[in-house]
Amino acid sequence: MASKLLRAVVLGPPGSGKGTVCERIARSFGLQHLSSGQFLRESLGGGGEAGALAQQYLERGLLVPDHVITRLMVAELEKRREQHWLLDGFPRTLGQAEALDGICQLDLVISLNIPFETLKDRLSARWVHPASGRVYNMDFNPPHTQGVDDLTGEPLVQREDDRPEAVAARLRKYKDAAKPVMELYKSRGILHSFSGTETNKIWPYVYTLLSSRIPPVLPEEEH
Ligand SMILES: Nc1ncnc2c1ncn2[C@H]1C[C@H](O)[C@@H](COP(=O)(O)OP(=O)(O)OP(=O)(O)O)O1
Numbered sequence: 001m002a003s004k005l006l007r008a009v010v011l012g013p014p015g016s017g018k019g020t021v022c023e024r025i026a027r028s029f030g031l032q033h034l035s036s037g038q039f040l041r042e043s044l045g046g047g048g049e050a051g052a053l054a055q056q057y058l059e060r061g062l063l064v065p066d067h068v069i070t071r072l073m074v075a076e077l078e079k080r081r082e083q084h085w086l087l088d089g090f091p092r093t094l095g096q097a098e099a100l101d102g103i104c105q106l107d108l109v110i111s112l113n114i115p116f117e118t119l120k121d122r123l124s125a126r127w128v129h130p131a132s133g134r135v136y137n138m139d140f141n142p143p144h145t146q147g148v149d150d151l152t153g154e155p156l157v158q159r160e161d162d163r164p165e166a167v168a169a170r171l172r173k174y175k176d177a178a179k180p181v182m183e184l185y186k187s188r189g190i191l192h193s194f195s196g197t198e199t200n201k202i203w204p205y206v207y208t209l210l211s212s213r214i215p216p217v218l219p220e221e222e223h
Pocket residue numbers: 013014015019036037038040058061062063064065069088089090091092093096
């Protein structure tokens with residue numbers, strides 16, 4: 001078993017289950033789940049330059065410019081040089097992938113390939129706790145009490161860009177930006193694609209792949 005630090009990325013369209021799969025991997029293998037969306041949300045209101053810049057984009061549901069997110073992610077990765085990590089939401093463009101290449105060598109890229117109809121259904125049933133980024137789904141993982149976050153009891157909200165009218169355009173945009181990123185990782189032989197409509201069915205394959213690189217701290221069924 002390799003002892004070097006694992007550098008992994010999970011790619012997939014909005015609603016594909018990146019956050020859900022990353023949480024399971026983080027728990028099962030004891031590695032850090034680093035979500036670019038989460039870092040951006042945390043940077044807002046902190047008085048910093050990155051936060052002020054990012055806010056203008058997030059308010060409008062837009063991707064932030066490459067240099068803003070790259071600077072933020074590089075700073076976070078620098079703090080975690082001695083840890084295994086897994087990226088969720090970054091890189092999202094070829095420019096970001098090239099910047100990431102400048103600071104590390106990726107071992108593994110997991111791509112979640114989920115049918116469009118499934119994505120639409122999931123996003124319209126997604127509810128989030130804005131402060132923490134915790135995500136619920138009214139069918140798949142509902143909160144204990146309807147409409148409120150399990151840990152804080154604060155209200156859950158539906159994101160504007162999860163409305164069905166906004167989803168198709170969002171998915172198209174994702175595809176255009178992600179295609180060259182996937183091609184890059186495929187050409188390098190580190191891309192592993194998983195297709196299906198249910199995270200629970202994809203999970204055992206993801207677990208097996210990860211187990212070949214890093215020892216698990218929890219068995220597959222205890223994610
Ligand atoms: N790598 C990135 N490049 C540019 N903008 C980003 C990046 N990551 C996140 N953002 C911005 C734009 C996103 O709309 C916002 C929130 O990100 P995130 O929580 O990952 O949700 P998302 O819009 O990607 O939807 P989803 O969780 O459905 O994939 O942050």
